[in-house]
Amino acid sequence: MADDQDKDSKTEEASEKKIKDSLDKGKTPFSKETPILFSLLATMFVMTFFMSERIVAAGQQLASMMDQSVNYDLSNSGDIYWLVQRVIFVTGAVTLPLFAALIVAGITGSAAQNPPVPVAERIKPQLSRISLVKGWQRIFSAKGLVEFAKSMGKIIFAAVLAGLVLHDLVPRMIEGLYTEAPTFLASVKGLLLKLMGAIIFAMVLIAGADFMWTRYQWKVDLRMTRQEVKDEVKQSQGDPLMKARLRSTAQDRARRRMMNAVPGATLVIANPTHLSIALRYDPGRDAAPVVVAKGRDLIALRIRELAEKNGVPVFQNVELARAMYKNVSIDQIIPTEFFKAVAELVSIVRRRAEKS
Known part of the structure; x- marks a missing residue:
């Protein structure tokens, strides 16, 4: 109840000083959906331009290893280690570009919202972060409920959009069983790209809405009461009564000097x-x-x-x-x-x- 009254009394927009202090402490508006969108775009880019040839090459290498499996002597741990290392190398050549793209996309998605600035305040240990009571309050607070609603809305929206795009998935998969492997793989690739495109379209809408919402909510949280505004003016410009007193003293000194x-x-x-x-x-x-x-x-x-x-x-x-x-x-x-x-x-x- 006290929190609601305090929020209702905060009717003034945040001052430049309060905004600066918030940024200095690392309290910046941050949309969690934006890095996800960047990661999906990176995945789509890598799958479209880099994954096809790598997957084919990896498949051929793994098929060759399976054909020559009778020639492998796995009687000791060294041979097993060599085989595992070979499989990891082949699969790593396929997945490494994807992992690298995801890392770069995640960092880019975060940096695009706020310039990266080292803030010691963010890494300073705080008991409230490991408090069960505080954690429970965060989960069931207004922000927690909003985050839950956003997550549910995101899942439902993406699922409905994916269902509309892949409504003919089962018939096409059954049809693919009677086609040659390269044709079937190409069909699966087309379906995956189509699904990725639908998900990315959904995430563009979700991330855009979340980006604007987080900035609006950040500004609302920084709002000040009238008393806070007055106190800040006093701190930045000095107490008006004290300033008047100092001004009067300075005038008296100047007048005495003038009379002398x-x-x-x-x-x-x-x-x-x-x-x-x-x-x-x-x-x-x-x-x-x-x-x-x-x-x-x-x-x-x-x-x-x-x-x-x-x-x-x-x-x-x-x-x-x-x-x-x-x-x-x-x-x-x-x-x-x-x-x-x-x-x-x-x-x-x-x-x-x-x-x-």
């Missing part, structure tokens, strides 16, 4: 109380006037207060203050369009300093 630079400014431009911009110009240090502080409302008043307290000239120029406030940045040289206006104010400050 006001007493060393050359002049302040004000509007008259809403905006204030403090500039520093030291020919031996600065290539052009530098903005050391700026602010509005209460901060503007504080800048003016510090400037007046430390003897820094304050010029009231509404238009210049507004234009500069929008276009200047702290600790940066003023834009070129303000050079002329600021130069006039700097010259006034110098003349006052010379008179005093």
Whole structure:
């Protein structure tokens, strides 16, 4: 009951981080029917293009061995070993290409779904894998029942399709008893290829449906609750409250640093109380006037207060203050369009300093 409620609460699609974590742990969508389909295609390919001549050659070799059986001396184990080795070599020459094709097809069918990646998590021992209770729950879980239904549907579908294709099997086999061996074998080969074709057609439909189902089910299993989404956002971007606190602390430090630079400014431009911009110009240090502080409302008043307290000239120029406030940045040289206006104010400050 708790699992059903938990599943119902998972209404959000999986995030990129959760998908990546799932892939890193080896939890990937995997269709068991796809490698089977690849194996059947490989079997069909080998039987069509490689098996015929090999089977004929193997049959001839085995027939020759049977004809010469009276000449074999099987009085000791060495002779028996030689005979068994010879039979294995003859049959192996027929079956080896098929086994090799099946191995390659199985690996290809798995790799085609997901790129092979070594994952230590998959091979780490887990008690749940050998637990009878967990195993029983897996068998009779919703996924277990779905797998059972898929297997039964696959068997029934393939059996019905094979029955439709091979409806005339018995008459053709009886007819083959009255024909020559090569003709009969060719007929059997045609029936086998026809049966393989029908089974492969069925598996294409089954594997295609299973491929889409496993990916859909994988995405459903990765769904998240709204709380999980919020927690992940907090982990990836940080707690909003903590970020706001850190941002406020950084702003306070920047404001104190800015206020500490006001007493060393050359002049302040004000509007008259809403905006204030403090500039520093030291020919031996600065290539052009530098903005050391700026602010509005209460901060503007504080800048003016510090400037007046430390003897820094304050010029009231509404238009210049507004234009500069929008276009200047702290600790940066003023834009070129303000050079002329600021130069006039700097010259006034110098003349006052010379008179005093």
